[in-house]
Amino acid sequence: MLPRFVEAGRSRPVDLVVPGSSIDEVVAPYAAATGPGTVALESGEDRLVARYDGDAVWLEVTTRGRTTEHRSRRHARPDGPVDAVGLALTGTHVTALTRHGGAWVARARVDLQHRIDTRDEAWLTRLTSDAPVAGRFGQLGLRDIRVASNADGTPYRLEGRVVLTATSAGPGFFDTAHTSVWALDPATLDLEHLSDLFFRRPDAPGAYGDHATHLVRDGDGWLVATSTWGDFDRRRPGASVGVNLAEATADLLTGRHLLDTRALSLPTEGLRSVGVWDPHLVRTDDGWLVGFVSAPAFFTFHPALASGPSLDTLTLRSAATDRIATEGTTLLRIGGDWRVLASDGPDSRRRQRRRYPIFDLDLRETGTVAAPYPTNIPWPTLLPEGDSWLLVAFDGTRHGGPIPGYGTHGDVVFLRPEARTTV
Secondary structure (H helix, E strand, O other), rough: OOOOOOEEEEEEEEEEEEEOOOOOOOOOOEEEEEEEEEEEEOOOOOOEEEEEOOOOOOOOEEEEOEEEEOOOOOOOOOOOOOOEEEEEEEEOOOEEOOOOOOEEEEEEEEEOOOOOOOOOHHHHEEOOOOOOEEEEEEOOOOEEEEEEEOOOOOOEEEEOOOEEEEEOOOOOOHHEEEEEEEEEOOOOOEEEEEEEEEEOOOOOOEEOOOOOEEEEEEEEEEEEEOOOOOOOOOOOOOOOOOOEEEEEEEOOOOEEEEOOEEEEEOOOOOOOOEEEEEEEEEEEEEEEEEEEEEEEEOOOOEEEEEEEEOOOOEEEEEEEEOOOOEEEEEEEEEEEEEEEEEEOOOOHHHHHEEEEEEEOOOOEEEEEEEEOOOOOOOOOEEEEOOOEEEEEEEEOOOOOOOOOOOOOOEEEEEEEEEEOOOO
16 A cells, blocks of 8 residues: 655756766767856857847857857846856757856757757767856756666665656757756755766667656666657657667766667557657566557557567557556556556546556556646656655746746655654
């Protein structure tokens, strides 16, 4: 039995530049620079500049000998004193920001996809900046939080702390985010940023910020299952999302890594599916279980579960096709039995909204997690702590002002069992 949970704390790590990182570490198009005034990123003859003249902020982009200016009519002028100016390259987007009292606000943003191939690895190796602070892009918020685990499903720990993966939000949505790795102290709820993971794809060149990731320690190596959200655009003909798998022996808990992947074929036989995401892998005595999300359409989606003797021989075991806005599929052992947890979002059917359902392995609902449900679609990340539990969720709180729009969420929300009193 799971207890009833109440909120116990929140965290919101925001860093435009990963502390202590350098521009030489950038291996994917996630870089940033900050300074007291105009700052720039350059690669060869390409130049990206955030300009500030004491009154307004705008972007200048120089490619192939041509310079264009990008200024927001509504948001170029800061409302008060500027502490710093920032420039962020996240995927194919470049954004100019200002900082006021510790909060970053976007002032201009432009998509570079028709001017520069920012995912080209050769272009990235030439990236430089003379800004006072420059390095890997950090995050405006965290979402898709998942416990990194051993292959048997138990949490992976680092010197007593629990390792988590998260989607580090950029100043936009899918293609401005990437995967990051964190260490959580369950006692103090302190979070430490450990590393960032980026991915090569088997079917396209370049470096991608794919995310919604599960990190698994398997023997002496790592399995990294990630969702190909890094360039998703539902307007693109044939748009889809898949799951790729990386295998690595490097220390993925420090620095940054660009990982080679192969497609992880998740079975959707008998389902109408335009995409799959949110992988969660566990190896049991009977073989592998893989939880994921399948979408009959964008954006209608439901949990599914595959099983098989290996990750290359999976078959569909079950699917909760009665759901229309449920994701974050998570496998968890409760009381000795494997259960599947998920998150019913606010766009679900009336009786299924804003709740954490618990399913058996046939995806028949057996109960719910009794916990406050933050905004957005927080994943049910439950962490066993001795004879108790810690629930790590997130919400839809944004950061960065109106220009980034949806996608900069969210706060990390911690929930502990409700204290019981006796009379």
